[in-house]
Amino acid sequence: MNLLDVENLWVKFPTRQGVVEAVRGISFSLGRERLGIVGESGSGKSMTGRAILRLIRPPGMIEADRIALEGQNLLDLSEKDMRTVRGERISMVMQDPKFSLNPVMRVGDQIMEAYLLHNKVGKAEARKRSLEMLDAVSIRDPERVMRAYPHEVSGGMGQRIMIAMMLIPNPQILIADEPTSALDVSVQRQVLNIMDDLVKQRGMGLIFISHDLNLVSEFCDRVLIMYAGRIVEVCDADKLHQATHPYTRGLLNSLPRLDQPRAKLEVLSRDPAWSEAPSVGGRA
Amino acid sequence: MSMIEIEGLNVWFGHGPDRVDAVRGASFSVARGESFGLVGESGSGKSTILRAITGLAPDWSGRVDIDGQALAGGKRDRAFFRKVQMVFQDPYASLHPRHSVDQVLSETLHLHGIPDIDARVRSLLDDVGLGGRFRFRYPHQLSGGQRQRVAIARALAGEPEILLLDEPTSALDVSVQAEILNLLTDLRAEHGLTYLMVSHDLPVIGHMCDRLAVMKSGEIVEVMDVGALRAMRAEHEYTRDLLAASVAPGPHSA
Ligand SMILES: Nc1ncnc2c1ncn2[C@@H]1O[C@H](COP(=O)(O)OP(=O)(O)OP(=O)(O)O)[C@@H](O)[C@H]1O
Numbered sequence: 001m002n003l004l005d006v007e008n009l010w011v012k013f014p015t016r017q018g019v020v021e022a023v024r025g026i027s028f029s030l031g032r033e034r035l036g037i038v039g040e041s042g043s044g045k046s047m048t049g050r051a052i053l054r055l056i057r058p059p060g061m062i063e064a065d066r067i068a069l070e071g072q073n074l075l076d077l078s079e080k081d082m083r084t085v086r087g088e089r090i091s092m093v094m095q096d097p098k099f100s101l102n103p104v105m106r107v108g109d110q111i112m113e114a115y116l117l118h119n120k121v122g123k124a125e126a127r128k129r130s131l132e133m134l135d136a137v138s139i140r141d142p143e144r145v146m147r148a149y150p151h152e153v154s155g156g157m158g159q160r161i162m163i164a165m166m167l168i169p170n171p172q173i174l175i176a177d178e179p180t181s182a183l184d185v186s187v188q189r190q191v192l193n194i195m196d197d198l199v200k201q202r203g204m205g206l207i208f209i210s211h212d213l214n215l216v217s218e219f220c221d222r223v224l225i226m227y228a229g230r231i232v233e234v235c236d237a238d239k240l241h242q243a244t245h246p247y248t249r250g251l252l253n254s255l256p257r258l259d260q261p262r263a264k265l266e267v268l269s270r271d272p273a274w275s276e277a278p279s280v281g282g283r284a
Numbered sequence: 285m286s287m288i289e290i291e292g293l294n295v296w297f298g299h300g301p302d303r304v305d306a307v308r309g310a311s312f313s314v315a316r317g318e319s320f321g322l323v324g325e326s327g328s329g330k331s332t333i334l335r336a337i338t339g340l341a342p343d344w345s346g347r348v349d350i351d352g353q354a355l356a357g358g359k360r361d362r363a364f365f366r367k368v369q370m371v372f373q374d375p376y377a378s379l380h381p382r383h384s385v386d387q388v389l390s391e392t393l394h395l396h397g398i399p400d401i402d403a404r405v406r407s408l409l410d411d412v413g414l415g416g417r418f419r420f421r422y423p424h425q426l427s428g429g430q431r432q433r434v435a436i437a438r439a440l441a442g443e444p445e446i447l448l449l450d451e452p453t454s455a456l457d458v459s460v461q462a463e464i465l466n467l468l469t470d471l472r473a474e475h476g477l478t479y480l481m482v483s484h485d486l487p488v489i490g491h492m493c494d495r496l497a498v499m500k501s502g503e504i505v506e507v508m509d510v511g512a513l514r515a516m517r518a519e520h521e522y523t524r525d526l527l528a529a530s531v532a533p534g535p536h537s538a
Pocket residue numbers: 013015020021022039040041042043044045046047048060095211424425426427428429430455456457
């Protein structure tokens with residue numbers, strides 16, 4: 001059985017200008033693998049991740065035939081059971097890392113609180129484990145960062161703190177929304193290695209949302225390419241550079257390259273047909 | 285003459301055991317019309333340099349001259365913000381949650397005393413590739429990339445001469461990144477703007493900047509030109525590691 005099965009997922013927002021359809025009927029599955037989701041800004045990547053956790057704020061609406069976690073349809077669960085799913089089985093690192101930390105609580109207290117919620121240990125042990133976790137995500141001075149408030153850490157440090165916290169419950173699925181966009185390449189690789197170990201050793205399923213095509217191509221197993229709320233192409237990650245959809249090609253060609261300087265970068269010319277074509281299935 | 289001249293800049297936060305010396309002895313200068321990059325480790329002080337310039341990190345020493353004028357302390361006057369604008373790293377924190385896109389831009393234009401606000405708002409939204417249908421949305425109704433474009437439009441509203449750009453495209457997908465970088469390139473050419481730009485993406489820095497400084501643990505370890513970057517010619521060991529990591533294969537091929 002797949003870890004996760006998403007069938008015909010829609011996310012809609014009624015606004016004064018009419019209904020915004022952020023996700024339009026996509027289907028995909030997730031196994032014990034690294035599944036990348038790429039696509040341009042506004043294509044529905046984050047809303048897909050949030051919808052799985054039923055974290056779309058009203059008046060936004062989620063509709064789907066099913067969103068099944070090991071066969072259990074999450075849409076049938078009560079809000080209370082859903083909280084347990086969010087706390088223990090599926091974690092999400094939000095795109096806005098510092099925003100998801102409590103601004104008036106010290107970083108260390110937040111990590112320890114999360115750790116104590118999931119582990120029956122004393123405070124001293126929780127503190128020791130928290131320091132180790134910060135160390136594991138390459139935070140250099142974990143003692144100080146434990147005492148810092150969220151606004152006192154850098155952008156990349158905030159991202160790493162969130163990743164450390166989301167891994168505490170040892171989730172079956174981690175949804176990571178642009179988890180490394182503020183990290184320099186060397187720290188980025190360390191963080192990716194941590195997630196990689198969890199997939200390989202503990203059989204976690206990873207949904208890795210990113211706009212960094214090279215990174216996704218190197219790091220993931222499969223990739224869904226989203227456009228205007230639909231999946232336009234699915235491919236093996238290491239074959240991303242041979243993708244055929246003109247949209248995917250356009251994304252690849254718009255990257256600046258150190259070895260090929262040019263005055264202007266290529267930009268996409270969008271074809272209305274792309275958003276009308278039915279969604280491609282993303283089942284493994 | 286240089287537009288930004290920084291000499292022996294130290295910036296610190298807090299005191300006692302929690303004192304952080306975020307920037308130590310940084311020196312560089314950026315010529316008028318030049319685009320200068322800051323790269324380096326996460327937490328190395330890149331954002332802090334930009335924040336010190338705009339007065340958001342009030343504890344600093346050393347010399348910071350903007351267009352020949354020495355800055356002091358953490359207060360910046362209106363004339364300063366007319367000349368210098370910043371685009372923040374975090375598009376979520378930098379927009380007021382209860383202000384619509386229209387309010388954000390109209391108020392900024394009003395503040396700068398710019399006439400014909402309605403038409404300017406429309407052209408600013410056009411410039412950053414957001415159509416009119418986004419004009420009356422609130423930040424929570426926008427994706428990460430769309431918010432960053434609003435932040436860039438706001439920075440451009442007062443027609444500044446210097447833009448401080450903190451990871452301006454790290455929240456953007458590559459196609460919007462290309463549009464924004466092209467826009468920044470055009471603006472610089474048309475208006476002779478000066479850029480000081482932070483990014484961890486070396487190809488982006490290579491594309492946008494003439495020279496760059498590499499930072500590690502609060503210090504500038506090397507200033508190099510883009511030719512050296514492209515040729516992967518670095519003096520300092522850390523820079524060599526950084527360059528190597530940016531082309532090294534990931535876990536996939538390991
Ligand atoms: N509350 C809302 N009301 C109306 N529209 C919304 C709302 N929230 C999101 N949207 C729209 O839904 C679409 C999808 O948003 P989403 O955040 O999933 O994009 P994304 O692919 O994650 O983009 P990015 O790469 O910029 O983060 C966007 O066009 C966005 O403007």
